[in-house]
Amino acid sequence: MARAIMIQGAGSNVGKSMIVAGLARALRRRGLSVAPFKPQNMSNNAAVTMDGGEIGRAQALQARAAGIAPQTDMNPVLLKPESETGAQVVVQGRRLTTARARDYAALKPTLLPRVLDSFHRLAAAHDLVIVEGAGSPAEVNLRAGDIANMGFAQAAGVPVVLLGDIDRGGVIAQLVGSHAVLDAADAALIRGFAVNKFRGDAGLFTDGMAFIAQRTGWAPLGIVPHFAQAWRLPAEDSAEIVSRPGGPVKIAVPRLNRIANFDDLDPLSAEPDVSVVMIEPGRPLPGDADLVLIPGSKSTIADLAAFRAEGWDIDLAAHLRRGGQVMGICGGYQMLGRSIADPEGIEGAPGTVEGLGLLDVHTVMHPEKRLGLVEGRLRSGGAISGYEIHIGRTEGPDHAARHWIEIEGRPEGAASPDGRVRGCYLHGLFSDDGFRAQVLAELGGASRGSYEAEVETTLDALAAHLERHLDIDRLLDLAAPV
Structure with a gap:
């Protein structure tokens, strides 16, 4: 029976996509059949799949890390912004409609069955599905009808690991604050946490990890230092283009x-x-x-x-x-x-x-x-x-x-x-x-x-980086059958 674990972020751009790619490569190297999955993505950086559909570029990179071909089920809902308030809605690889933000809020609950169909097809074909959230579950104003974070996790019965970004400061508030604003049922789905993009001596944050664990009850899975080669991997967010x-x-x-x-x-x-x-x-x-x-x-x-x-x-x-x-x-x-x-x-x-x-x-x-x-x-x-x-x-x-x-x-x-x-x-x-x-x-x-050879080398280096700094064995123990 396949298992699944979901990586959500305590904020946007905390490094979820890169962590999922690194985990996919690390677990593939351990002999597991792994598939990435992102229920809902928002990006104008799309990849084309073998069957002529489109998904977020990050999921294509994650599939590559896992050693499998990208497919539309890996990102069943893709939002491609066309204006400040509207986006093209792509469902299972094909354009469905163009919707303004308020209209999409009414549309997205109807998409959950198709999201779950895609998820279960992947689960039937692999040992482990690593799910990536979008934005942050702490945006509780978006919880009603959610299909990207806790709404999906609850519907699919997938436990969550919450990722914080210490590079931007305030990581304790990010993680403990997320616990404080989530309702009890959603908070109970979060089983562990990790801190990403650390610079310097990680030993200086030992007390910080203990404080977060004590206040939330979540298992500490590690402090991941800044991965200096990250820029060599394709970026999904245009804000990352420098x-x-x-x-x-x-x-x-x-x-x-x-x-x-x-x-x-x-x-x-x-x-x-x-x-x-x-x-x-x-x-x-x-x-x-x-x-x-x-x-x-x-x-x-x-x-x-x-x-x-x-x-x-x-x-x-x-x-x-x-x-x-x-x-x-x-x-x-x-x-x-x-x-x-x-x-x-x-x-x-x-x-x-x-x-x-x-x-x-x-x-x-x-x-x-x-x-x-x-x-x-x-x-x-x-x-x-x-x-x-x-x-x-x-x-x-x-x-x-x-x-x-x-x-x-x-x-x-x-x-x-x-x-x-x-x-x-x-x-x-x-x-x-x-x-x-x-x-x-x-x-x-x-x-x-060779550019493609360099990407492969970087994915291997990222996998080794996570093996050193993240408790992957414990993360696997947290994954649940689906």
């Missing part, structure tokens, strides 16, 4: 309001020859950049308007006059064209807006999303692979005559006549060692090895 000072090749990335699938940046950040510089709103695009990379967007038209409002369109034109290169991926590709039409009002009010005009192509938004893992070839030579996740269709002279990728015989992407502006819909290109090496060579740099 500039990575490195080598002489400077790649500037404007931080779009609805930046999506930004894991395209991770392989570049890992290169010693590359400095990836995130350009925050209020700052100009730097004059010394070799490449300006415009990433994906969940709301292309709104992000294009914000791009112009920042004056980045003027900076981009100056960058090209200086001889720089520009690349757009997915939404960034759409922005580079002459126009973006949204006749059905998928992203907002129906209409057409003028693009940046750097590629002679036009985009029309369609309600049908293109989702899939793809393999293709560069027209310059060499096989590539990646994934598509977009709603637009882009065509025009620069696409017809100067597409630089072919996927299953169809053209993909577009380039300007001088080749210094390129765009495509294919995410994951920079994970391909050959393509990344080619781009860096064009910019005067060099690639230093």
Whole structure:
């Protein structure tokens, strides 16, 4: 019979996703069949599964750590924010609707049966399911109808380990305060706790651990020191994307309001020859950049308007006059064209807006999303692979005559006549060692090895880190049959 344990956080961004990935790799190395599961996730950084669905990128990484293929059951509800108050609702890998926050509150209790179906399918196929919560169960104003934290744990009968983050300060208040605000039934489901991201001598917090255990009755499972290699693993939250000072090749990335699938940046950040510089709103695009990379967007038209409002369109034109290169991926590709039409009002009010005009192509938004893992070839030579996740269709002279990728015989992407502006819909290109090496060579740099091998090495190092600092045997004892 399968068992399950749930890792919840005493706050957002306490490191739940990384801990689950590390546990998945550690327990796989112990010979267990492990599956990750997150009932509800909110992220515009999605991964495409083999069956053409989408889940949170963190669950895809956790599946990789567990040595299994990502599948839609691992993240049955994915919310993809499109505005400050609304999000696309993806259920078991497929778009269900777009809902405002208040409307979703009424919708989410109806999703619990599908969440439980996905959970039980995973449990039937594996020895252990490691469940990741979302945000914090201490947000008791969200408890009614909850499917992400205690609502799921109660419905599925899964015990909980609560994770605190000492790096931000106040970890005792995080954990003891969570115990204080939870109702008795929810608090009783929490069986243990751990403290994450400790810096310095962990022995100095021994009394703190004892105090938390005494006030809550929860089992202390360990103090996990800050994992210095965490930046080498794909981030899920756009707040975690930071500039990575490195080598002489400077790649500037404007931080779009609805930046999506930004894991395209991770392989570049890992290169010693590359400095990836995130350009925050209020700052100009730097004059010394070799490449300006415009990433994906969940709301292309709104992000294009914000791009112009920042004056980045003027900076981009100056960058090209200086001889720089520009690349757009997915939404960034759409922005580079002459126009973006949204006749059905998928992203907002129906209409057409003028693009940046750097590629002679036009985009029309369609309600049908293109989702899939793809393999293709560069027209310059060499096989590539990646994934598509977009709603637009882009065509025009620069696409017809100067597409630089072919996927299953169809053209993909577009380039300007001088080749210094390129765009495509294919995410994951920079994970391909050959393509990344080619781009860096064009910019005067060099690639230093295999990105995918480095991710594997980092997951192994993370597993060893948790084996040293977390009481994994006791955590397994807390897991319950499901």
